[in-house]
Amino acid sequence: MKIAIEHDSSTAPYDQLRQQIIEQVHGGGLIAGTKIPTVRALASELGLAANTVAKAYRALSDQGVIETRGKQGTFIASGADPVQAQAEQAATAFAHRVRSLGYSDSEIVAMVESALRGA
Template sequence: MKIRIGIDDSGAPYEQVRAQISELARSGALPVGYKLPTVRGLAEELGLAANTVAKAYRALETDGVIETRGRNGTFIASAGDAAEREASSAAQAYAERARRLGLSEDAALSAARDALRAAYA
């Protein structure tokens, strides 16, 4: 597992860890069931505080990317399905809200595209 923390990166270190593990899981570079290093182990490897890695792991677990199995460790979950379900739910909520606001389909799609461009910039 290759994770790099950019000192000059504007993202917080925990967010860099979270984003990179999430991307590695989604791309298949870390397959479902892959056992992640312990919080302390990864913190030592990256030169970060254990609390920083723990925060990233908590966020990843909330996102459904990883799952902790007690003393057995932390593993990559089948994140694709969970992420797709959550995105679908968010899209449905957005569509309903846009309709209630009286936006046309084109206006709603334009607002969503703008938000996505900003999020991925």
Template sequence: GYRLPTVRGLAESLGLAANTVAKAYRALEADGVIETRGRHGTFVAAAGSAADRELALAAQAYVERARRLGLTEDDALAAVRDALRAAYGE
């Protein structure tokens, strides 16, 4: 939740071009490390946010693929349970 300096402010304090800092901010935001809240500024994302988003995207991709394969919801869930058991040694 820590607020980050503006792109121009950070660029000036580090002696970098504003475009360099802006590019870094965009990459960090794409990875879910930081989040931009419009005119309120840029903030460090809450702990776990990036992992939560990545997990949600992976789950959505799995659901879409399972549907393309014609799996029922029960079959798709059973496949996930089997994979989790294998991964966690249960």
């Protein structure tokens, strides 16, 4: 997740954060099932107050963009299309699993492209 807060902007930091997450979801950069940082972790990373990030997360949750799963954390919510949501969740699980085996993103993409050619 790539977020850049412009502190000199007339748009409030929480709204910048909210808008950027929505843009990444719509652009396919964040897909259903992707775990996002905790409020405290993201606040620390961005140099924001935890309440600012919490406000953005509440707004995103109200909009159905993210969902909190108790102690498991906060995730990008499933979209309106349940089939697409399942595919995105499978892709996310695959990416996490293969990364945990030590493969780079470019190696993972090559594996997927090879698998698609063979399918």
